[in-house]
Amino acid sequence: MALTAEHTSRFVRAGDVKVHYHEAGSGPALVCIHGGAPGAFGWGNFGRNMDALSAHFRTIIVDLPGYGKSDKPPIEGGQYGFYAKIFIDMLDALGIDRAHIMGMATGGGAAIKMAIDYADRVDKLVLVSSVGGVMQFAPQPTEGMKTIRGYYGGDGPSPTKMRRYLETIMYDASLITEDLVMERYAASIDPAFMSQAPEGRPGSVAAQEPVWKDLDRIKAPTYVLWGRDNRVQTYENALFMLSRIPDVQLHIYGQTGLWVPFERAAAFNRQVIDFLTED
Incomplete structure (x- = not known):
């Protein structure tokens, strides 16, 4: 029986913040940050990946x-460091000493800060379409960034x-169902989200640390996964990460946008599992 969002739903107090999460499976801990x-x-x-990963x-x-x-507290200080501290507190509350950390896009920034600031708590690191790279040739802001900001x-x-946003982050528009559009739309107009989330208010931008400057400080073995057709964070970012992170592997998928875990679920699951389980 496939795992569902309802049956895997949990809450934990991480310091002063109540974090909502989904949990399934046993063995080494893997934290996935969206x-x-x-x-x-x-x-x-990441719901489409839960069965395989768990x-x-x-x-x-x-x-x-x-x-x-999750609670929607105001962000204090840098956004990525703020998230990283909360997730370390979450690991403490769950009794987890070390974990694999996988971060996508903004979640990648939190994952990078965890790997740098709390290196003894991070086993392996997976970065998917993550912030933390540098674009030298793509026009900025990118098409995807304009869509998000607008x-x-x-x-x-x-x-x-x-729907226009989802078409921007995915290469294969046939994967965009009406249910998917309405699920994301409903979440986007939640009053609490709109009042506190960084992307919930016009002109609201949290301070984001330049984590690209510190990629060489990452000690954890790292796997970078990207879509060649990512219109938010182009694959130039992935190449920059490849050049700076000491122990790193890179895989770039053709005909794939930002949302690699969704568009390439089967291949993505295999590659992440292989990387995290190899000696």
């Missing part, structure tokens, strides 16, 4: 603070805007 965008939440980003790991898919069912502008959010 990306930040209108209507983003943990199960939405067959090998104690898989924990979190809602970032400010997203999903979502709450003008006439405000709508299912049409959400």
Whole structure:
């Protein structure tokens, strides 16, 4: 029987913040941190991967603070460090000494800060379409960044805007169902999300640390996964990470956008499992 969001749903107090997460499986802990965008939440980003990953790991898919069912506190200091500290507190509360950390997009920034600031708590690191790279040739802001920033502008959010956003982050538009659009749209107009999440208010931008400057400080073996057709964070970012992270591997998928775990679920699951289980 496939795992569901409802039956894997949990809460834990991480310091002063209540974090919502999904948990299944046993073995080494794997924490999956989703990306930040209108209507983003943990199960939405990684739910399609839970069955495969939880067959090998104690898989924990979190809602970032400010997203999903997690508390929505104001961000203090740098955004990525703020998240990283909360997730370390979460590991403490769950009795986990060390874990594999997988971060996508904004979640990658939190994962990078965990690997740098709390190196003894991170076993292996997986970065998917992550912040932390540098683009030298792509025009900035990218098409995807403009779409995200414009979502709450003008006439405000709508299912049409959400579909346009999903078309921007995925190469294969046939994967975009009406249910997927409406699920993400409903999450994007949640009043608590709109009042606190960094992507929930027009013009609201949290301070984001330049983690690209510290990639060479990552000690954990790292796997970088990217879509060649990512229109938010181009694969130039992945190449930069390849050049800076000491112990790193890189895989770039053709005909794939930002949302690699969704578009390439079967191949993605195999590659992540192989990387995390190899000696």
